[in-house]
Amino acid sequence: MNILIFGATSAIAAAVAARYAAAENRFYLIARNDEKLTALRERLTESGAGEVETAQADLIRFEEHPALIEAAFTRLQSVDLVLIAHGTLPDQKRCEQDAEAALEALSVNGLSPISLLTELAPRMREQAHGTLAVITSVAGDRGRPSNYVYGSAKAMVSAYLQGLRGKLHGAGVNVIDVRPGLVDSPMTAHLEKGPLFATPDRVAGGIVRAVARNRHTVYVPGWWRIVMAIVRWLPDTIFKRLDF
Numbered sequence: 001m002n003i004l005i006f007g008a009t010s011a012i013a014a015a016v017a018a019r020y021a022a023a024e025n026r027f028y029l030i031a032r033n034d035e036k037l038t039a040l041r042e043r044l045t046e047s048g049a050g051e052v053e054t055a056q057a058d059l060i061r062f063e064e065h066p067a068l069i070e071a072a073f074t075r076l077q078s079v080d081l082v083l084i085a086h087g088t089l090p091d092q093k094r095c096e097q098d099a100e101a102a103l104e105a106l107s108v109n110g111l112s113p114i115s116l117l118t119e120l121a122p123r124m125r126e127q128a129h130g131t132l133a134v135i136t137s138v139a140g141d142r143g144r145p146s147n148y149v150y151g152s153a154k155a156m157v158s159a160y161l162q163g164l165r166g167k168l169h170g171a172g173v174n175v176i177d178v179r180p181g182l183v184d185s186p187m188t189a190h191l192e193k194g195p196l197f198a199t200p201d202r203v204a205g206g207i208v209r210a211v212a213r214n215r216h217t218v219y220v221p222g223w224w225r226i227v228m229a230i231v232r233w234l235p236d237t238i239f240k241r242l243d244f
């Protein structure tokens, strides 16, 4: 498989890459932090990955997306799996008081993946095979007081993926919306951990299975689907009183 990953050094993305590290798989990894990227490349190579190419990029620089994608497709020729994984967990309280902070959170978590997908979609349609997988979040299912800026960025991407899935269906390209719940990763390092937290490796397992089975919207771990169905179902008159 030829695998292209944006935000490759994220804990979840790195765990996905580790699961695919085998001689028959080639990687093109894009991430912001060069040191982490080099370390990841070494780990994958040691684990037996066929070829690991890397590119450093700050994915908030939308104007660089076309050239980044051009370079990746030129190297890999054919891309079997694209994973978009980068993101940040913004300070919700700060975003409520500072429009610039809110817009930055929306840009990195919402506009950046959409900019990449806009460039990727015609290439995937043209090659007529492969999977586009994007990590969104259960936070996009319903805006909650504690994280509705992050949630609205993820919801934007999820809605985009729903439409894109239909657009690319006829071309044989599958689009997966990966919605993890709480994950014990650097993004949540400041949060107190509890039983609701999954490991990045568990989420990675869910992503690899979803790719193999051509799934569409996956909640990882799977029980979040039931939790979020209840959260979505609650009437606004009740939901607005829940401060969570």
Ligand SMILES: NC(=O)c1ccc[n+]([C@@H]2O[C@H](COP(=O)([O-])OP(=O)(O)OC[C@H]3O[C@@H](n4cnc5c(N)ncnc54)[C@H](OP(=O)(O)O)[C@@H]3O)[C@@H](O)[C@H]2O)c1
Residues within 6 Å of the ligand: 007, 008, 009, 010, 011, 012, 013, 031, 032, 033, 036, 057, 058, 059, 060, 085, 086, 087, 088, 108, 135, 136, 137, 138, 179, 180, 181, 182, 183, 184, 185, 186, 187, 188, 200
């Ligand atoms: N952790 C959770 O509880 C949770 C829950 C639901 C969904 N998610 C989603 O899962 C995905 C992966 O997150 P994670 O849990 O694996 O956390 P993570 O390890 O903190 O990964 C986030 C990654 O995004 C990268 N990133 C942030 N801004 C970037 C930018 N402007 N350009 C390029 N890369 C950028 C970070 O790069 P640096 O290393 O350079 O900072 C980091 O590698 C994210 O989309 C996140 O929203 C996470």
